[in-house]
Amino acid sequence: MPSALITGITGQDGLYLAELLLEKGYDVHGLIRGQNNPRRELVENLVPDVTLHNGDLTDLSSLMRAMRDADPDEVYNLGAISFVAYSWENAFVTSDVTGMGVLNMLEAVRLHAGDDPSRIHFYQASSSEMFGKVQEVPQSESTLLWPRSPYGVSKVYGHYMTINYRESYGMHASSGILFNHESPRRGPEFVTRKISQAVARISLGLQDDITLGNLDSRRDWGFAGDYVEAMWRMLQQDQADDYVIATGETWSIRDYLDLAFRHIGIDDWAHLVKQDPRFMRPAEVELLIGDASKAKDRLGWTPTVSFAELVAMMVDADIAAAKAGW
Numbered sequence: 001m002p003s004a005l006i007t008g009i010t011g012q013d014g015l016y017l018a019e020l021l022l023e024k025g026y027d028v029h030g031l032i033r034g035q036n037n038p039r040r041e042l043v044e045n046l047v048p049d050v051t052l053h054n055g056d057l058t059d060l061s062s063l064m065r066a067m068r069d070a071d072p073d074e075v076y077n078l079g080a081i082s083f084v085a086y087s088w089e090n091a092f093v094t095s096d097v098t099g100m101g102v103l104n105m106l107e108a109v110r111l112h113a114g115d116d117p118s119r120i121h122f123y124q125a126s127s128s129e130m131f132g133k134v135q136e137v138p139q140s141e142s143t144l145l146w147p148r149s150p151y152g153v154s155k156v157y158g159h160y161m162t163i164n165y166r167e168s169y170g171m172h173a174s175s176g177i178l179f180n181h182e183s184p185r186r187g188p189e190f191v192t193r194k195i196s197q198a199v200a201r202i203s204l205g206l207q208d209d210i211t212l213g214n215l216d217s218r219r220d221w222g223f224a225g226d227y228v229e230a231m232w233r234m235l236q237q238d239q240a241d242d243y244v245i246a247t248g249e250t251w252s253i254r255d256y257l258d259l260a261f262r263h264i265g266i267d268d269w270a271h272l273v274k275q276d277p278r279f280m281r282p283a284e285v286e287l288l289i290g291d292a293s294k295a296k297d298r299l300g301w302t303p304t305v306s307f308a309e310l311v312a313m314m315v316d317a318d319i320a321a322a323k324a325g326w
Contacts, residue, residue: 001027003028003071003073004027004029004072004073005072005074005075006030006050007031007079008125011078011082011185012183012187015043017231018043030050030051031066033079053066058104060108064111064112066108075105075122076231076235079097080098081097083189087149088149098154099155102158103161106161106171109122109171121174122165122171123174123235124158124162125175126158126159126162126176127155128179128180128220128246128290130152131288132147137289139290141243141244166240172235172240174242177245178245179219179288183313184318186314195210196317196318197322200264203265204319206322211273212273213276213279215252215253215273216252217252218250220288220289220290221247222305223309223310223313226303226305227303229301233301243298247292247307248291257273259308260315
């Protein structure tokens with residue numbers, strides 16, 4: 001059976017990807033940071049057939065050990081400090097993990113592959129945040145990158161390092177420039193999950209209101225379960241390449257609020273939502289919308305879950321969780 005190593009397996013993408021690969025008959029391995037990682041139990045419960053390895057993207061020796069023990073055919077580098085707001089508060093740590101961590105993982109893969117650098121297929125989780133101050137709409141693989149956060153800058157470094165290793169060493173190294181993708185497994189610090197949790201609690205009388213930042217920023221939002229399918233398809237290609245993965249539609253935070261509150265029977269939510277400057281970004285990314293035509297043509301990939309379905313899925317999941325006392 002084919003084998004795969006996933007870094008960042010504790011995140012929403014890592015969990016959905018692990019489930020997908022297990023369904024396809026893979027021997028799946030996951031890299032997890034720290035013996036007492038609070039999300040280890042979650043991974044063990046959701047995907048018990050995954051073999052976990054302790055490691056850290058900032059520690060090349062630990063990555064080499066994981067490569068030796070897992071001996072994977074495919075490596076999915078999803079690990080990162082991925083919360084954009086945090087990256088301003090901890091720019092150095094974000095740069096070290098999200099940027100230099102990619103170089104460490106590429107080097108571990110190259111060294112393990114030995115005389116045949118292309119035998120291990122590598123996936124790098126690039127991000128639409130790399131476009132930042134967007135230079136064209138929609139954004140494609142050839143759009144000029146102009147990141148507007150330490151997170152975005154770190155992702156740009158990892159993206160170009162992946163291209164460099166592909167061109168310099170002949171590695172089968174692909175990058176997925178994924179636009180925003182959400183799910184009930186999204187961390188509560190992200191605005192979509194913050195809203196779905198609050199709306200669920202408001203519907204049950206457990207919360208009075210919600211405080212947010214900019215309600216007018218727009219994003220191209222898809223379902224994480226769809227997006228991990230695109231990752232896998234990239235590594236099945238004969239030639240490595242970079243692909244934008246997106247829905248091609250853009251929605252504002254207000255649109256998300258409209259759908260979420262309407263789902264619980266509330267049409268006028270203005271009195272339930274407060275704004276606080278503390279939640280505004282120092283340099284806002286106003287409009288992200290992706291052109292995924294290359295992924296559609298070459299990978300045969302298209303999203304299956306609509307924005308409205310995604311919002312309803314997240315609110316319903318959080319209502320169920322709140323009722324269960326989670």
